[in-house]
Amino acid sequence: MQKLVVLNLDGDLSQGIKVTLEIGAEGDRASIEVQGYLTPKPEIIADYELWRTTYRSLANFRLTPVSINVGSSLNEHLNNCRKLNNKLSQQMNSWLNCNSFRPLKEKLLKQLTLDDTVRVLIKTSDTWLRRLPWHLWDFFEDYSQAEVALSAPEYEYLPKSKIDIIKEKVKILAILGNSQGILIDKDRNLLEMLPDAETTFLVEPQRSQLNEQLWEQDWDILFFAGHSSSQEDGKNGNIFINKTDCLTIYELKYALKKAVSKGLQLAIFNSCDGLGLAHQLEDLHIPQIIVMREPVQDLVAQEFLKNFLKKFSSGESMYLAVRESREKLHGIEDQYPCAVCLPIICQNPAAVPPAWKDFFINPQIETSKLQVNKYRTPVQFWWRSVQVVLLSSLIITGLVMGVRSLGLLQPSELKAFDQMMTLRWQEKPDSRFLIITIDEADIQYQNRMNMNMRWSLSDQALAQLLKKLDQYQPRTIGLDIYRDFPVDSNIADLTNRLQKDKRLFAVCKVSAPLDGAPEGTPPAPEIPEQRLSFSDFVADDNEVARRQLLHLTPPLTSPCAAQYAFSLQIALDYLEAKGIKSYINPEGNLQISNVVFKQLKSHTSGYQQVDASGYQVLVNYRSLSSPQNIAQQVSLRDVLNDRINSELVELLKGRIILIGVIAPTTTDYWKTPYSAKVVPNQKLIPGVFVQAHMISQILSAVLDHRPLLWWWPTWVEGLWVWGWSLLGGILAWYIRSPLRLGMAGMIMLLSLSSICFGIFTQAGWIPLIPAALALIATQVAVVSRDVRNR
Structure with missing residues (x-):
């Protein structure tokens, strides 16, 4: 199992250290947190300084060459360096076994098994604590799958990076800096032989070249070989990129930040004295950094790089690849003492160490091992x-x-239909209409005039209205009012008018075919059958009229036997006066001139479970500020009292006049697609306005080429x-x-x-x-x- 162990160290070796131990599974938050204390141990600093002085005097490093002046044989000096290293190891383990720290160590051992893969992060900002060779802790002797890394106590979560899903090569930017007195050609050869990698070499580059490469391309790994050094405080460092230029990491700050944002995951500085470089790189939140703790000799640097690249590129985890490559250096310590102490990982705790395969696959994806193993090539993975x-x-x-x-999506599709209907640009009212409205004031007016009221429009008012309309010479008159009673015998002229005026059309209501449904309304006895039509609408479950019923076959028991809709009859009468005929085309659809009125089926666009009996089409309402603005309107009493605007009188010749009730007491009110948008008291509109929209749809399609709704x-x-x-x-x-x-x-x-x-x-x-x-x-x-x- 993969585990993450974090030691937060607050303090220093001189004053003592507060320790917080965190243990958790890799990728999860810590499940255990324990507090402890490490006692002051300033002698460790003295022992480290003595070892460091002895070590640095041994040979030439990847640093300005240093002459040996030891005053004794080389072997004695090498042995002395090893002894000082052993003493430092004993001092560290004695310190880490103190009573105040022992409970933390016992808790740690209880939570781990010897087979666990463990990352140990040492979080501290103290320079001496970062310099210590933590791998000498006897804990790592028992846990062979564990490795240590340094971490800053303060860090940031990394920004999301890279949009590539899969790549063919790992992209490496290799900087080969000032090589005076050292051999770095071996480093280049090792990188060139690396499988599945594309390495760009910058040999002793200028600062501008390096800056441009970091900005312009996406890199997975940044590599540096050459001279480098760190200041004594361990917080700053320099790299010698050519024979004249020495740069700090902060001088590449923005370029490195850009590289991280574009996917840079690992920086390897195979050069001397890198802890100061690591500290600066940590401030830029580079995910993983590998540096050398002290000056390093050529062969040591090359051996470590060779072994690390071999293990890492073959699939080993980065931490275990570092540990194994570091421990292999033990085999050359007869000539290069304490080489094992040099390589160290510096880790951003917010990042997960990458495996080699993660450079091919975007780390945001975290594709399963099964997929990667099964589909080894990019083409196979892409095809999968x-x-x-x-x-x-x-x-x-x-x-x-x-x-x-x-039909489960039908309600939401119809709501979307209504929304789009109301968002369309405004159209002008249809100038072919005049609507004569009858409201409560008109009904009261008829009562005051002692007209014999049997419904909203008395016989006397109707007779006067028709006589008034004659002077305006309308083409068609539609009476959208039920008259299921004979004309008063005292008004014989009205009876004759209703029977013989071919311009006049009236309505009745067809009975619903279901048992127990409301019965229909009979027609006016005086109107001939050919000028009778049904006024029935079809509404959806939410009572919105979106469909226009043009034809139906009434039940045999229906008091209304009309087969054609009021809107269709009015429109056809108007068009026939212009010589335009209608017929049923070979596909069984109604065709007027060259316009086909495509019949709605039970499965039509958003309608998937709808009763499409009869002949139905979709209503393409005119888009108006209000559905009631379909045409110009005048009240009944204004017509009877000759209060019609003279300009309107001139426009009425040859037009369609609809007569309908808009009084709130009537039940002839309907919702439209605009009902959700208009103000509350206009959510329902009188049926005469709906009829006007339906008539206008037919006339506009034939005469104005206004499109019908299609699917x-x-x-x-x-x-x-x-x-x-x-x-x-x-x-x-x-x-x-x-x-x-x-x-x-x-x-x-x-x-x-x-x-x-x-x-x-x-x-x-x-x-x-x-x-x-x-x-x-x-x-x-x-x-x-x-x-x-x-």
């Missing part, structure tokens, strides 16, 4: 990912279209939904960052809505809700599959 996206999109599309066919065949809708589902899968496969994927998803939903609305403005009703569901569901499916495979 394509298969996953295709299969997911096909399954999601099938599910969405299946759920849609059951795609089911198979085209399926392809459309599948396309968006596939797009969602591709996004989820390509963008694995949750935040960026969410933003991309929002952009795609906005684009989908814009496309659907743009087509709707051209009268096309295409699937919005199913496509949006497929887009989101496929994203979730692809991401969930990755999560399960982690």
Whole structure:
């Protein structure tokens, strides 16, 4: 099992150290936290300084060469260095076994097994504590799968980086700096032989060259070989990039930050005295850093690099690759004492150490080991990912279209239909109409005039109205008022008028075919059958009239036997006066001139479970500030009292006049797609205005080329939904960052809505809700599959 152990050290060797021990599984928050104390031990500093002085006097390093002046034989000096190292080890273990620290160590040992892979982070800002060779702690003797790293006590979580999903090569930027007095060609050869890697070498570069490379390209690994040094405080360092230029890390601050943001994960400084460099690099939040604790000799640096690259590139974890490569240096300590003490990892605690395969696959994806092992090549992995996206999109599309066919999406699709209907640009009222309205004031007016009221429009008022209208010479008069009673015998002229005026059309109501449904309303006895029509509307479950019923076959028991809708009869009468005929085309659809009124079926776009009996079409309402603004209006009493504007009188010749009741006491009120948008007292509009919209739709389509609402065949809708589902899968496969994927998803939903609305403005009703569901569901499916495979 992989474990993470963190020792937070607050203090120094002279004053004592407060210790917080944290233990948890790799990738999870610490499950155990224990407090302890390490006693002051200043003699460790003295022992380290003595060892350090002895070590640095031994030979030439990857530093300005130092002459040997020891005053005794070389072997004695080497032995002295080893003895000082052993003494330092004993002092450290004695210190780490003090009584105040022992409970922490016992807790640590209880939580680990010898087979655990353990990362031990030493969090401290104290220079001497960072210099100590922590690998000498006897804990690491027992736990062969454990390795230590240094960490700053303060750090930041890394920004999301890199958008690449899979690459063919690990990208390495290798800086070969000032090599005066040292041999770094071996470092270059080792990098050139590295498998699956693309290394760019900068040999003694200028600062501008190095800066440009860090800014412009995406690097996985940064490598440096050459002269370097750290200041005595251990917090600053220099690298000699050529024979004249010496840079601090902060002089490359912004370029290195850019490199980290674009995916830089590992920096290797195979050069001398790197703790000061590491401290500066930690401030820039580079995830992983490998440096040499002290000056290092050529052969030691080359041996460590050779062994580390071999183990790391073959699949070993970075920590264990460092430990094994470091311990292999023990074999050359007869000539290079204390070489094992030199390599050290410096770790940003917010980052997870990468494996070699992680450089090929975006670390945000964290693809499962099973996938990586099974699909070894990028092409195989790419093809497998394509298969996953295709299969997911096909399954999601099938599910969405299946759920849609059951009518479960119909309510949301109709709401989207209404929303798009109300967002369209404004149209002018239809100038072919005049609507004569009868409100409560008109009903009261008839009572005051002692007219014999049997309903909202008395016989006397109707007779006067028709006589007044004669002078305006209208083309068609539609009486959208039920008159299921004969004309008063005292008004014989009205009876004759209703029987013989071919311009006058009236309505009745057809009985519903279901048992127990409301019975219909008989027609006016005086109106001939050819000028009778039904006024029935079809409304959806939410009582919104979105469909226009043009024809039906009434039940035999219905008191109203009319087969054609009031709106159709009015429109056809108006068009016939212009010589325009209607007929049923070979496909069985109503055709007027060259305009086909496509019949609505039970499965039509958003309608998937609807009673489509009779002959129904979708209503393309005129987009107005209010549905009641469909045409100019005057009240009954204004007409009877000759209070019509003279300009309006001139416009009425050859027009359509509709007569209808708008008094609140009537039951003839309907919702439209605009009902959710208008003010509350206008959510329902009188039926005469709905009739006007329906008549206007027919006339505008034939005479003005205003489009009727259209839709795609089911198979085209399926392809459309599948396309968006596939797009969602591709996004989820390509963008694995949750935040960026969410933003991309929002952009795609906005684009989908814009496309659907743009087509709707051209009268096309295409699937919005199913496509949006497929887009989101496929994203979730692809991401969930990755999560399960982690």
